[in-house]
Amino acid sequence: MKKHLLSMACAITVLSACGPKVPQLGKSSLDDVIAAMTLEEKAHLVVGTGMAGFSGDSAVIGETRNLVPGAAGTTYPIERLGIPAVVLADGPAGLRINPTRDGDSATYYCTHFPIGTLLASTWNQDLVENVGKAIGNEVLEYGADVLLAPALNIHRNPLCGRNFEYYSEDPVVSGKIAAAYVRGVQSNGVGTSIKHFAVNNQETNRMANDAQVSPRALREIYLKGFEIAVKESQPWTVMSSYNYVNGTYTSENKELQTTVLRDEWGFKGMVMTDWFGGKDAIAQMEAGNDMLQPGLPKQYEAIVKGVQEGKLDEAVLNRNVKRILEMILQTPHFKGYKFSNKPNLKAHAAVTRQSATEGMVLLKNDGEVLPLASGVNKVALFGCTSYDFIAGGTGSGNVNRAYTVSLLDGLKNAGYSVDEGLKNVYEQYLTAEKERLAQTKKEWFMPDSRPAEMALTASAIQEQASKSDVALITLGRTSGEFLDRQQADFNLSKEEQALLQGVCKAFHAAGKKVVVVLNIGGVIETASWKAQPDAILCAWQAGQEGGNSVADVLSGKASPSGKLPMTFPVKFEDAASSDNFPIDMKANIDLVNKGEKKNEVKNVDYTRYEEDIYVGYRYFDSFGKQVSYPFGYGLSYTTFEYANPAVKQDDGLLTVTVEVKNTGKFAGKEVVQLYAAAPNSAKMNKPEKELKAFAKTRELKPGETAVVTLQVKAADLASYDEASASWVVDGGTYKLLIGASSRDIKAELSADVAALTQKTNNVLKLRESITTLKR
Numbered sequence: 001m002k003k004h005l006l007s008m009a010c011a012i013t014v015l016s017a018c019g020p021k022v023p024q025l026g027k028s029s030l031d032d033v034i035a036a037m038t039l040e041e042k043a044h045l046v047v048g049t050g051m052a053g054f055s056g057d058s059a060v061i062g063e064t065r066n067l068v069p070g071a072a073g074t075t076y077p078i079e080r081l082g083i084p085a086v087v088l089a090d091g092p093a094g095l096r097i098n099p100t101r102d103g104d105s106a107t108y109y110c111t112h113f114p115i116g117t118l119l120a121s122t123w124n125q126d127l128v129e130n131v132g133k134a135i136g137n138e139v140l141e142y143g144a145d146v147l148l149a150p151a152l153n154i155h156r157n158p159l160c161g162r163n164f165e166y167y168s169e170d171p172v173v174s175g176k177i178a179a180a181y182v183r184g185v186q187s188n189g190v191g192t193s194i195k196h197f198a199v200n201n202q203e204t205n206r207m208a209n210d211a212q213v214s215p216r217a218l219r220e221i222y223l224k225g226f227e228i229a230v231k232e233s234q235p236w237t238v239m240s241s242y243n244y245v246n247g248t249y250t251s252e253n254k255e256l257q258t259t260v261l262r263d264e265w266g267f268k269g270m271v272m273t274d275w276f277g278g279k280d281a282i283a284q285m286e287a288g289n290d291m292l293q294p295g296l297p298k299q300y301e302a303i304v305k306g307v308q309e310g311k312l313d314e315a316v317l318n319r320n321v322k323r324i325l326e327m328i329l330q331t332p333h334f335k336g337y338k339f340s341n342k343p344n345l346k347a348h349a350a351v352t353r354q355s356a357t358e359g360m361v362l363l364k365n366d367g368e369v370l371p372l373a374s375g376v377n378k379v380a381l382f383g384c385t386s387y388d389f390i391a392g393g394t395g396s397g398n399v400n401r402a403y404t405v406s407l408l409d410g411l412k413n414a415g416y417s418v419d420e421g422l423k424n425v426y427e428q429y430l431t432a433e434k435e436r437l438a439q440t441k442k443e444w445f446m447p448d449s450r451p452a453e454m455a456l457t458a459s460a461i462q463e464q465a466s467k468s469d470v471a472l473i474t475l476g477r478t479s480g481e482f483l484d485r486q487q488a489d490f491n492l493s494k495e496e497q498a499l500l501q502g503v504c505k506a507f508h509a510a511g512k513k514v515v516v517v518l519n520i521g522g523v524i525e526t527a528s529w530k531a532q533p534d535a536i537l538c539a540w541q542a543g544q545e546g547g548n549s550v551a552d553v554l555s556g557k558a559s560p561s562g563k564l565p566m567t568f569p570v571k572f573e574d575a576a577s578s579d580n581f582p583i584d585m586k587a588n589i590d591l592v593n594k595g596e597k598k599n600e601v602k603n604v605d606y607t608r609y610e611e612d613i614y615v616g617y618r619y620f621d622s623f624g625k626q627v628s629y630p631f632g633y634g635l636s637y638t639t640f641e642y643a644n645p646a647v648k649q650d651d652g653l654l655t656v657t658v659e660v661k662n663t664g665k666f667a668g669k670e671v672v673q674l675y676a677a678a679p680n681s682a683k684m685n686k687p688e689k690e691l692k693a694f695a696k697t698r699e700l701k702p703g704e705t706a707v708v709t710l711q712v713k714a715a716d717l718a719s720y721d722e723a724s725a726s727w728v729v730d731g732g733t734y735k736l737l738i739g740a741s742s743r744d745i746k747a748e749l750s751a752d753v754a755a756l757t758q759k760t761n762n763v764l765k766l767r768e769s770i771t772t773l774k775r
């Protein structure tokens, strides 16, 4: 002990004798650290370390890659200044890292939580915060620092390939759910990156598409969710998107990354690019896009040369470096956290199982077929997906999980018996088809092709109808980044239609019921076939415990309380954006890739957001269009009554209260939505109604009542007026509509609101005007 103390004393003496020559991060001021950095070190720090398989900084790439194998990126370490590399890893449904490592027998599986769309379908901010807590714990315990999530782009069109990662067609739902997620993850002392900022609403040509959007639609629809998330949860970082907005790459757009994000909203963190996003490193630096990920040597060179040649002010570089250092200072790596590599996966499996049930949306339940009655035990399980359940989408939104509970397993775990003969037929078909599909070339990171639905003979179905108590049919869809979905993916295939018809006919003739389970990541067509089955449960992609979660709902262990965060249109073309969305564009994309049609192809090179603010229910409800299932819709096993609605206004805050009573036989939770409708005298073109707040009750027992409180600031009733570049509240009497969905308004209140104007910067303007939809 004495010897030890002695050597420590010597070390201290040596240090003070030489003096702390080189400033150290965390010990010296940030300005001193930055002053001590060479230009090359600064350029390295803002560029990142590269990515395996792409040229990066080979000197450090191997070393930092090994920090957490499979993580998407790292920052550049500068040891002499005490700046460690910190680890950035995907993604929205849980941490995405490699599950195994060379020469290591341990495993590093992460929990696959439900997809973003399912989380939004819970409309439960506490639940989402809790899921975020569990995800953030895995980030911490596996040694990562910043989670590249949540993703909150707007569901502009049902066919966007990444809608599963995103939340909603409505910015208030997107923003509030994202904020809850960020609070949960960051409560672990790790960071988040809200993405993709902004207007990344299609995957087709995502790295070069110019989204042409009016400032009003930007402010009210595409930026609003980010604004809410920034203000309500202070994410450590923001990830800029790949696309252009009104002619400028978002990562090179100072108006977006500085004027709006920082000056107007007060964002204090760091902005990073999406992976390989943007072109001009100097413009990105100037825009306030502090870090370029994963980093390329040519970006590093451009920055060094830019400063040397006077094209990039070193003060700009210093500013960006400072923001990165401020982020690093907060990280577990910097703080020397001793991560365990052993998060409590069992506890997290319970979190995902429970949260998934709450985001499932019961679309139909005729004759109260669900929950399955106690005498119903023998299940005929149809549809390939029942046996090959989809936990989530592909690409960076995927998670390397240890297992996926199929519906087959979930039902068995819940004590149901499943016809083994039918199971064997499906499993043999799936094995053979998967082997066949594995032979066909799949491009890197692209979604896997799934086997087509299996055809069954009428007699095979008949046999099941005579010996089973009930039929379950699962319809599945998967998608992921790089690709938008095709119309064929929206509609049911011929094989699926045949299966549905055959099963419904045979089972109904035998006096038995049919339940359809939708294991999907995005909206599909339901209008043409929804009359056939008795019940439809939209289970979304419910994470690794999916089968158990569905069984919990089917059996009545949990009453579904999810509601749709988007509209299910009758036909795909009904969405107002469908005229301006890349639909089945393969041929055109090939031409663009060959360079034969540069900057010419509508919806590939550029996309005009002509529907403007009329996205989702704002369009369907304002223009009186029929829908298959409206925004905010979802059934429960119980029923609710709304009573005694009231509103009071105090200092610019409207507080609405309503009593919600469980009038049915099951315990359940209800999602209450508050929409506002502007006075007819309003000068601006306004949607018929807009969601302004929502809340979910606790679980109410039969007969129990809860008072739900919903608050909205009068200022939040504003629309964006381009002429004056201001948020404007037209004075007058606003209707406040309390709804169980956008088309099931339970109570109407009104409030007199004074006119209000709030100036903004006049930025993000269209280069050329576009025709926009008006009511």
Ligand code: BGC
Residues within 6 Å of the ligand: 072, 090, 091, 148, 195, 274, 275, 396, 481
């Ligand atoms: C995705 C991002 C992701 C990044 C890193 C990109 O392809 O668009 O969402 O975070 O890759 O994996």
